[in-house]
Amino acid sequence: MNVIRLMQTEMIKQKRNLLWWFVLVIPTGTTAAMFLDMFIRYEDYLFPKAQAQGISSWEVLVKENHNVLSWGLFLSVFIAIISMFINQNETKIDNWKKLLSLPVTRSQVFLSKYLTIVIFGFALILLNTTGLFIVGKVIGFPEAFPILMFTKYVGYQFAAILGVAAIQNGLSTFVKNPIMPVVFAFVGMVVAGVFLVKDTGLSSYYPYLYTYMAGNLSAFDPEIILFGGLGSGVILLIFGMLLFHKKDII
Numbered sequence: 376m377n378v379i380r381l382m383q384t385e386m387i388k389q390k391r392n393l394l395w396w397f398v399l400v401i402p403t404g405t406t407a408a409m410f411l412d413m414f415i416r417y418e419d420y421l422f423p424k425a426q427a428q429g430i431s432s433w434e435v436l437v438k439e440n441h442n443v444l445s446w447g448l449f450l451s452v453f454i455a456i457i458s459m460f461i462n463q464n465e466t467k468i469d470n471w472k473k474l475l476s477l478p479v480t481r482s483q484v485f486l487s488k489y490l491t492i493v494i495f496g497f498a499l500i501l502l503n504t505t506g507l508f509i510v511g512k513v514i515g516f517p518e519a520f521p522i523l524m525f526t527k528y529v530g531y532q533f534a535a536i537l538g539v540a541a542i543q544n545g546l547s548t549f550v551k552n553p554i555m556p557v558v559f560a561f562v563g564m565v566v567a568g569v570f571l572v573k574d575t576g577l578s579s580y581y582p583y584l585y586t587y588m589a590g591n592l593s594a595f596d597p598e599i600i601l602f603g604g605l606g607s608g609v610i611l612l613i614f615g616m617l618l619f620h621k622k623d624i625i
Contacts, residue, residue, distance in 0.1 A: 377479045381487035394460035406506030413514045432516040441590025450586040455543045455560030457495045462547035485619045492540045500532045531589035531600045537608025538582030545615035582607045
């Protein structure tokens with residue numbers, strides 16, 4: 376119950392910063408970009424290409440969003456920014472002592488922040504996917520909306536952010552400069568891009584690559600995302616909790 380109350384408090388605190396706007400503006404921007412892309416290139420290039428490859432217009436839309444627009448790579452950075460917003464109140468004004476003076480445990484505080492990051496991350500994913508649905512309908516795709524494919528797309532992305540959220544929550548908790556964890560995520564995204572070019576055999580164990588892999592619905596092993604995302608999320612969350620218990624609060 377304390378975790379739920381802490382999460383509710385976190386939600387209320389976010390009304391005083393730009394997180395809600397961030398979660399709305401980013402999907403709005405990606406939706407506008409994908410509409411422009413489809414409006415310019417769909418009939419003359421993308422639709423004939425889809426027919427030649429034997430895939431639907433909806434699959435092309437997902438590939439354009441996830442790979443060409445690089446939503447899959449930047450999603451980990453977006454999660455880092457969400458974590459920065461959620462932890463900045465305690466980090467910027469050193470409010471940890473006041474928070475931990477409440478009748479709650481350190482584990483509950485750490486878990487509540489992690490779950491809040493995941494909820495906002497899921498909202499970001501859901502809004503982006505809703506935007507893709509709107510684009511497809513406005514452009515007038517001839518195929519029926521593939522609800523199963525889009526459900527998998529959302530689910531894989533959700534699993535993929537769990538490990539990243541755990542890493543970023545830990546960094547935002549321990550690093551006083553709120554920008555540094557975001558920089559770390561950006562570097563993680565760049566390294567993920569290197570893995571895409573040259574697979575060293577470590578990509579299956581690299582959380583910052585899972586968000587990209589989640590968009591290649593027919594070209595990856597979903598077990599890597601599901602077990603990798605869930606596994607890294609649980610392991611890194613527990614590891615972060617253990618470190619948070621040892622954190623000196625002055």
